Amino acid sequence: MAVAESSHIHADDVWRRYGRGKSGFTAVRGVSFTVRPGSLFALLGTNGAGKTSTVEMLEGLAAPHRGRIRLFGDLDPVADRARIRPRTGAMLQEGGFTAHLTARESVEMWAGLTSRPRPVAQALELAGLSHRADVLVKNLSGGEKRRLDLAVATLGSPEVLFLDEPTAGMDAEGRHATWRLVKELRERGSTILLTTHYLEEAESLADELAIMHRGRIAASGTVSEIVSGHPATLTFGLSGQWSAQDLPVGGAIEERGGRITVTTGQLQKDAARILAWAEDHDVELDRFTARPASLEEAFISIARVTEADEDADDAHDTDDAAETQEEA
Structure with missing residues (x-):
């Protein structure tokens, strides 16, 4: 499959496997999708569906065992990391902040490692943390720590932003504040790939989405396209x-x-x-x-049908996984 010239994120038949032999596990099984510049693409799925494993490959934190990933047209996330990193931001599921620094000091530290960072005060304000700037990280709530993750991820006004479960642990107010920030970033031109468990979040934010189940994409398209078949x-x-x-x-x-x-x-x-x-x-x-049918109903229905279909394919998948390991 040729890389679309107008794409900022492109995955083509991507596989990722952990371990070797019969004790190994294939977390991502032939995933393909394209994200257009300036759009927000959401990856949905239950725990273990392969969302985080997919995002880590897109971010260049791991190379696929099979398949091809390209950012900004034709840049490889691993081989071209030095060229890609200044243009991207990433919010992982768990941050690595030092417990005894304040929120402000944490952002200042990351600003020193970021190309063309926005002012620290502005980053804290956008993330809704101005009033907690002088609080130690260890004393922030779980939701506030997620906001700090977001402040750091958006420091460099990234062209491509990866958000892995960005509102996990946030209360309703924090979640909606984060949605407003994400919408603002998209309006400014950022291309965003989001993983989430919250279907309301995907419905509110996504231009297009994909539903992952057991390492595969079970359905993809706009919300209305996915829901229309139910x-x-x-x-x-x-x-x-x-x-x-x-x-x-x-x-x-x-x-x-x-x-x-x-x-x-x-x-x-x-x-x-x-x-x-x-x-x-x-x-x-x-x-x-x-x-009308909701995204939640479509999600549950797709997961059930896909699981029934894939149970019949497990033997074939084991063979494919062995071939993938040999190629790696």
Whole structure:
């Protein structure tokens, strides 16, 4: 696959394996995607899906056992690290700050290692830490330490920014403040790759996303593209003389506790049919709601289907892993 000239991040059939032989583990299995300049791409997945292993290869912290990664067109994250590093920022899952430095001193230390850093006070303000600048790192809360990680990651106004679980451990206020900062960075032109467990975070921020499961990309596209293939629901209550069998729609209909749930792939048409039927028969639909599929529902459905499919492929994957190890 040729590298797209307009891409800032490009992965082509990337594999990563830990260990050797039967005791080894293949964490990333043939991952491919492209991130356009100025966009935010989110990697979703359960624990162990391979998100962090993928990001570490993109950052140049590890080389893939198979496949190809390129940043800024045709730069290799490992071989061209000296050229790439001044143009990128990274927020890892865990920072490495000295417990007995203050937040301000920590940022000052990193500023001395950063090409063209923004002013330390500005970095602290953007991360919402100005009021905690003189507090020792060991006395910061978990969420505040994540904000400090973010302040350091964005010191150099990076062209490409890697954010690995950036809001883990933050309260709701901190999470939304971080979202505002990420949106501001994207508006300024940064290309951002984000891993997250929070589906709301991906829905709010991502231009495109990929759902990883057991080392593979199970689905990718915009939120609407991923969700569109999954059913919507209509829910309402019916009066005693009517039942689910009287409704003018087919498909999956469930009746429980006096509430009807219709699962449908054509939300607008079925909603119109039910409302017209209710009008014609003078039926009152109690608390009628129409809800399109959510990213959470799509995520759960994709994970289930993918896991069932991959269970049948484990033997083949073991062979592929052995070949990958031999090539490495």
